[in-house]
Amino acid sequence: MNRDVGKFGINDKRGRVQTSNDPYANQQTYAEGAFCSGCHAQYRNKRWYLDEEAFAQAQQQDNAPLVLCPACLKMRDGYYEGVVVLQGDYLWQHEEEICRLLKNEEARARAKNPLERMLCLEKRGETLVVETTEEKLAEHLGRALHSAHQGELLVQRGEDNRICRVSWQR
Ligand SMILES: [Zn+2]
Structure with missing residues (x-):
């Protein structure tokens, strides 16, 4: 850098x-x-x-x-404003595909707005965690994942609307 x-x-x-x-x-x-x-x-x-x-x-x-x-x-x-937590057997069976989808969606979002980025995409225990610079991107990733792979999606906004927490499982 x-x-x-x-x-x-x-x-x-x-x-x-x-x-x-x-x-x-x-x-x-x-x-x-x-x-x-x-x-x-x-x-x-x-x-x-x-x-x-x-x-x-x-x-x-x-x-x-x-x-x-x-x-x-x-x-x-x-510093993140969005966090997406993924879990479930299906996730690990389709891990590569799902990671590719998340990265592609990030690239598309970033092409429109360079400030929308993933800070990390990593395994933490039984979960896969994505942190994003903007809350909007976390929600977008959750919705893209849900429409491509179904599963259960939950989008929560913090009280101050600063942090968006998204969880998905299948
Ligand atoms: Zn920069």
Whole structure:
């Protein structure tokens, strides 16, 4: 990963203990045209776009500010807004297929909005757990899984609407 930090970025010091300051609160201060050094998304008109070509050009000209986008900040900090927990015999019998579906759905969501990402997709005990940067993506993954493989789906919003918990089993 490119660890250059632009003037609007937050120092990317691995292993440093996070303070209680919300590292995502400065989203609105991104400079127009800035690129994320982590995922190469570009900030334009108050939103992020994936544009590798524009990133490559800017690298050559060496003139675009480099920052970390909110999704890369969340990935760095392990901060999630959505969690999907999968379980059941059927899951493990179709593990590869299901993981592929989840990754494909993430890629599609990310193409539309680079801030929608999976932080992890991993086995934890008897469950498969996905954490997402945006609550919307967790719900989307749950619904995509349910429509492709049926099973039981439960989508729960936290009281403050910040975290979306999705469980699926079959
Ligand atoms: Zn990024």
